[in-house]
Amino acid sequence: MSEMDYTIENKDQEAQVRMTGRLTFNDHAKLRALIKEMLSNPAKRQILDLGALEFVDSAGIGMLLIAREELSNLDKQFVLRKATGQVKRVLTVAQLGKLITIEE
Amino acid sequence: MALTSATALRCLGFPTERLARLSAASGHPVWHPGDASGFIGARVIYLLGHAWEDQVAEVFAVPNSAWVEVGSLDDQAVLELIRRADDAEFFASFTTGTANRFDVSGVFLGAIASRRTLSDTCRENVELALHEALCNALLHGNLQMDGIGDLSVDALEQFSSNLMRRMSDPDFANRRIDVMCSFDEASVTFDVVDQGKGFTPKPKNKTEAKACGRGFELIAVSCQAFHLLDGGRRISMSFPL
Numbered sequence: 001m002s003e004m005d006y007t008i009e010n011k012d013q014e015a016q017v018r019m020t021g022r023l024t025f026n027d028h029a030k031l032r033a034l035i036k037e038m039l040s041n042p043a044k045r046q047i048l049d050l051g052a053l054e055f056v057d058s059a060g061i062g063m064l065l066i067a068r069e070e071l072s073n074l075d076k077q078f079v080l081r082k083a084t085g086q087v088k089r090v091l092t093v094a095q096l097g098k099l100i101t102i103e104e
Numbered sequence: 105m106a107l108t109s110a111t112a113l114r115c116l117g118f119p120t121e122r123l124a125r126l127s128a129a130s131g132h133p134v135w136h137p138g139d140a141s142g143f144i145g146a147r148v149i150y151l152l153g154h155a156w157e158d159q160v161a162e163v164f165a166v167p168n169s170a171w172v173e174v175g176s177l178d179d180q181a182v183l184e185l186i187r188r189a190d191d192a193e194f195f196a197s198f199t200t201g202t203a204n205r206f207d208v209s210g211v212f213l214g215a216i217a218s219r220r221t222l223s224d225t226c227r228e229n230v231e232l233a234l235h236e237a238l239c240n241a242l243l244h245g246n247l248q249m250d251g252i253g254d255l256s257v258d259a260l261e262q263f264s265s266n267l268m269r270r271m272s273d274p275d276f277a278n279r280r281i282d283v284m285c286s287f288d289e290a291s292v293t294f295d296v297v298d299q300g301k302g303f304t305p306k307p308k309n310k311t312e313a314k315a316c317g318r319g320f321e322l323i324a325v326s327c328q329a330f331h332l333l334d335g336g337r338r339i340s341m342s343f344p345l
Contacts, residue, residue, distance in 0.1 A: 025239055026204070028252075028264045035257050057235055058322050062252055062315035069255035086228060093325050094318050 015043035025059030051082035117153030192284035245298030251316025302335030
């Protein structure tokens with residue numbers, strides 16, 4: 001099992017967060033830290049690159065919604081990008097596209 | 105003389121005299137790896153004492169097919185779990201504390217997949233549904249916690265704090281989660297049992313922006329059928345092979 005991890009890179013006017021491993025309910029502390037970093041990042045557009053994320057559960061979906069809500073409160077845009085496999089399937093089942101911008 | 109019993113016991117980090125006692129009481133012989141007497145039986149129930157997490161690959165390898173974390177259980181409780189293990193092809197019983205820090209569903213499913221043929225689709229579906237069922241058993245069952253409240257970092261912080269508080273209370277952390285797996289010709293069934301107060305899932309708005317409440321939805325799309333039993337303390341999920 002590979003634990004969730006992430007890196008943040010600022011590019012132009014965007015912050016790109018690359019997430020790896022498995023995002024599950026046990027990552028609540030790490031997600032809190034990530035959301036706080038995104039909130040303090042000056043970029044108006046925050047991209048979460050899910051291309052290397054292997055697995056997400058229902059709690060992971062909930063935590064992504066928390067990120068969207070907190071960023072929206074600061075008038076920042078939150079975008080999910082490059083989800084594949086199990087992650088893409090879970091985003092689809094949860095109909096997350098109705099709540100968060102999802103890009104290929 | 106070779107052992108021909110269908111089931112044998114072995115142990116790790118566990119007094120051998122206690123293993124002998126449990127062997128006599130359960131009627132299952134003791135199996136030692138490399139035993140010159142050999143072992144023709146189909147399965148081994150592994151009783152896990154201390155430090156077993158340092159040897160996960162060996163613990164979940166063939167011929168072990170049931171795993172019981174003994175923890176603070178007395179002999180009667182261990183014998184009851186051995187009896188439950190006898191009723192399933194694969195069985196695991198861990199404390200809530202272990203299930204919170206250790207990927208029980210991943211290693212259990214990995215052990216099953218190493219000796220039974222599961223299609224990629226079946227394995228992917230089981231992985232998600234079993235993970236969600238174990239999370240429900242752990243958080244909402246044994247720890248009797250609500251999900252993350254509202255969509256805020258403060259609510260997430262509150263959730264973390266509540267989880268830590270419950271996990272530090274042995275009355276909650278020592279509650280058990282049992283997982284059973286059985287096959288028939290066309291399907292595989294997983295049951296997850298907790299020791300909480302039980303619950304009835306509420307209907308929800310599918311696109312409502314809430315931080316929690318999607319677990320059953322993911323289980324429903326992953327399995328052929330699922331049933332909540334024993335007032336919500338047990339979920340039984342079947343998957344086509």
